[in-house]
Amino acid sequence: MNAMFRMIQEDKMVVDPMMIGRVSRACGELKSKSFVREIHGYVLKRDLADMMVQNAIVNVYGEALELFYTLNQFNIQPDSIAFISALSATASLSSLKKGKEIRKGFFLKGPIASSLVYTYAHCGKLKICIM
Numbered sequence: 001m002n003a004m005f006r007m008i009q010e011d012k013m014v015v016d017p018m019m020i021g022r023v024s025r026a027c028g029e030l031k032s033k034s035f036v037r038e039i040h041g042y043v044l045k046r047d048l049a050d051m052m053v054q055n056a057i058v059n060v061y062g063e064a065l066e067l068f069y070t071l072n073q074f075n076i077q078p079d080s081i082a083f084i085s086a087l088s089a090t091a092s093l094s095s096l097k098k099g100k101e102i103r104k105g106f107f108l109k110g111p112i113a114s115s116l117v118y119t120y121a122h123c124g125k126l127k128i129c130i131m
Contacts, residue, residue, distance in 0.1 A: 015046070017048050017053050020056075025056045036061075037088075057092075061089040087102055087119045091123065094122060094123050096119070
């Protein structure tokens, strides 16, 4: 999917919100959150965001959060990668409340601390990290 989208860009094809929505949904089904993040940036830079595109992107981030909460529900301790992915999703959704919920129970070091700072900054609450 990633390579195909890059070929479309290189060939200077017209990329419209409908194509972005479909690519985002496909990435969600493939569980390719990093590519969704890239598509999200592309959409923002080119002002292509419409309701369909936004819904597709939010769905992918929502799936990451749902997986994280499911792990917790079954008392499975998520690893640092799952934790960082969940924090990244909360940052992308600008959901400080969810970020604070997810933060509980993890030692804040290295990439986890960086992800938390990113989440707070993305939600406009960077001062919380300084305190």
